[in-house]
Amino acid sequence: MKKTFVLTSLLLILVALIALIEVSTPSWSQYQKEYFKEQIASLQVQLGSAKDNAKKGQLQEEIASYQKRKPEIIDLVLPDGKVERCKTCHIGIEEISSSHPSNTFGCTVCHGGNPLSLDKAMAHAQMYGGGHPGSLDVASLSCGGTGENNVACHAGNPEQAKNEVDLVKTSIMSTKAGELSAVRRMFGYDKTNDIPGLTKGQVAALYPNPLQGRANQKDFQQNCLSQCHQSGGDLPVSTTTNNVSLKGTQEQDGTQVKGQAETQSKIQGNGCETCHVLTNPTHTYIGTDTTMKTNNIGYGMTHSLTTQILYTQCNQCHNQGNHDPLKMSFAFRSDMTKVINDWKSGVTNWLDRVQDYYLPGEIFAKCEVSLDCIDCHTRQDVMGDNKLHTSQYDAVHLQCQDCHGTKETLPKTKQIVDPNDLAFEEQITNPKFPKLKIGDEILVTGKGEELPFIRHQGNDWIQNSRVTGQTFQIPLVYGSKCQQSLLEQGADSCHKCHDRSATHP
Template sequence: MKKTFLLASLFLILMVILTLKQGRTPEWSDYQKEYFNEQISELQVQLGAIDNENKKKQVELQIASYQNRKPEIIDLILPNGKVERCKTCHIGIEEISSSHPSNTFGCVVCHGGNPLSLDETTAHAQMYGGSHPGSLNVASLSCGGTGGNGISCHANNQEQAKNEVDLVKTSIMSTKAGELSVVRMMFGLDKTKDVPGLAKGQVASLYPHPLQGQPSERGFKEDCLSQCHQSEGNLPVPQGLTSSNTQQGTAQVKSNGQNGDNDKVQGNGCEACHVLTNPTHTYIGDDTTIKANDIGHGMVHRLTTQIPYTQCNQCHNQGNHDALKMSFSVRSDMAKVVSDWKAGDTTWADRLSDYYLPGEIFARCEVSLDCIDCHTRRDVMGDDKLHTSQYDAVHLQCLDCHGTKERLPLTKKIENLNDLAFEEQITNSQFPALQIGDEIVRTVKDEELPFLRHKGDNWIQSSRITGKTFNVPLVYGSKCEQTLDEQGADSCHKCHDQSAQHP
């Protein structure tokens, strides 16, 4: 009797659980509802600002359509017939870029995962690099993989310049070989820039015994070599951004790693430059699965080649290293730098005060232009060589744009449509129209500066970020007092120094 009762109760409980389970709406429908609601609120805000009746009607219709919309499974059908359902949960995710439209690329080509699953855990199993598919340890599978059409993406191409995945891995920004070499020389361990046994592409923080066991070694590894590089180096995160600290002018940047959550902010390969971030490294887009306070994301799901100086300054111009004490001191004006960054667009005066560390020496153009208006592809994405010094890695020189007392800048006449320069047209909307016969500037090391053109008597540079144009003044024919064989920036800065404006 007791037994039957027990069995009956168990059966009942089981039935209740099963009914509850079936009645519960699937997880994905909640993300969709949240997305519809967010869209409705945004449209309602817009509605308040519209005074044109027709436009008002349109927006009201849009609102109604979201109100009536029922969650449903979203099948993305790719040209090769494969079906992907990631958008069932990630309904609000932005298009990643116009060269990777989601209706031909889908999601899995970059992210991996199981495209048909509607369960978070199984859908995400075997994803490449979690939220960072461009991390260099997985980039060969994602960015360097093979597209649905069988064409290799950013690796395994005949032209070396198109194998960004292999190049970036060897760049000094990914390896930190320069800092390893400089400090070893300072400590008297090596006589030259060569670091014994260091292989091309080897990350310096993994180099065994970088200071051969000296007491500073631990500090050197933890506070220097493992910070601020693109192979998952920790990035400094301005602290207390959301609290009142910033207003009080005491924002701090601390090297992360000491505070659990901050561990997620890293230099992740390709997205370190190509996905723009805000100072809090948080996502502000429309995908409702990504929480607003989850740090370690770009601002929105979008790749860009219009990389402003603030993005480079996630690592550069943040403060000073002291290689004897193995310490890093944050620049004293960080609070202003961060608040300008948060505010977005900056005036010339803001740029001047935020761009470089106080006391740094620079000419006017080093503030007017963004880093990538000057630094070439090989400067930023590597040239497949093992460099152990920044000076060796940099290809660009002042004379590439300004010429010398004896000659004009070098140029190249565009003669056919296969020229690499035309690719900029696809990836950068600020690229000024280019025609066969146009003259672009070419560096002494034979790289193209396609945003700098020679037209008649003028040398005109367009900003890659804003499209703003500048006249490049030439040394040739000017009253410049430079010495012909002293073309390094340090020599020029002796006379061309604007840093008095930013003491």
């Protein structure tokens, strides 16, 4: 009896000690230990396949270094003397981009929050957009704020083209003004594309009485106007798609995820992040920050910004299905499961891109599939030009003739003569571009927007992919056998001859 009492007492003391240790061990310490463990495992895999003795020695040293490393508070001292401790928990987080180095910018300039706190709730209090600083309702504070030495970031610049935060709020993808206009005209409320009372920067989902109180007005606002790129808008991702893409996802402890699509079937578009943070089909994080490795969906693959935006990123909205303006509902593609290819597979062939790229029944030219969306659509097409457009035709700056010319004219060009030309900023966005130089001749759109990734070189017109850097020689209409009327030189007219489809590529 006495022996049993002693054993029970010792067990209770042990449990109490374990509980005390757990309470006294800060969460940031656990995050760092998990990070060290993951790095060691990754290095050991590399060591197992290494053949060079020097490489093996280097890997062994790195493994030993992580094995000896102890958790510690990490102070990030910025050039202005301010201290941030965000990386104490987020020790493995990726650099957001080469132009936003954390040792210069820090974290809170974009994210907000309390950088000195090591308590999760307190540190994350007052974060912009609840952890999504690109959301358009807070982008003026984050992306549009000021950086080192109070230099204006993406707002407040003398050049309008550099004020992307202000411009994007007028984008037709942000306002949904085009969809609102088309449906109101269909129901006979407006005789033109102009929408009475809709002002620049206003979100169409908040437009009062868009269908003048009709029974389907609520569905129109919720199922159509509130989707896609708007801040907090839902991306059109079906529950079926989520079930397919999330199959096999696991918790960190190895347990299987169940009902993920049921618990969070909606994925939100968070403004700037919707385009500039690349995602995978599961919309889950796969980077090296252990604090981010949860089963929550709706995040980018890594904590990284990019301007090399793949067509698959655009497809988050543009190839999922179609809105039905009569039923006020979104009809998902019947073949959507076929579109969810393995995002790790790398380069796809042309036929694969046809299946991924376009909705069944749509007509396109071959170049529109060979290239990525941003190889044609200009920054003003995508991010707005400070005007309230209510039709896609008015909003888009690029037409086929801008690159291919017409039967009687060559494409319009511009020679670079000013070292401060905005075209050089495009050079920064993709290191694979041939270096732009004074004297280079680049193309411009009919509306005067520069296309520095399309250049006139001798007798050739060369396009450089903004994603891969691959070069394409542009065929010209001028001097060809094209018989198209000069009055019909828009994209729709070109498709009459250069018509492909997903069923007939």
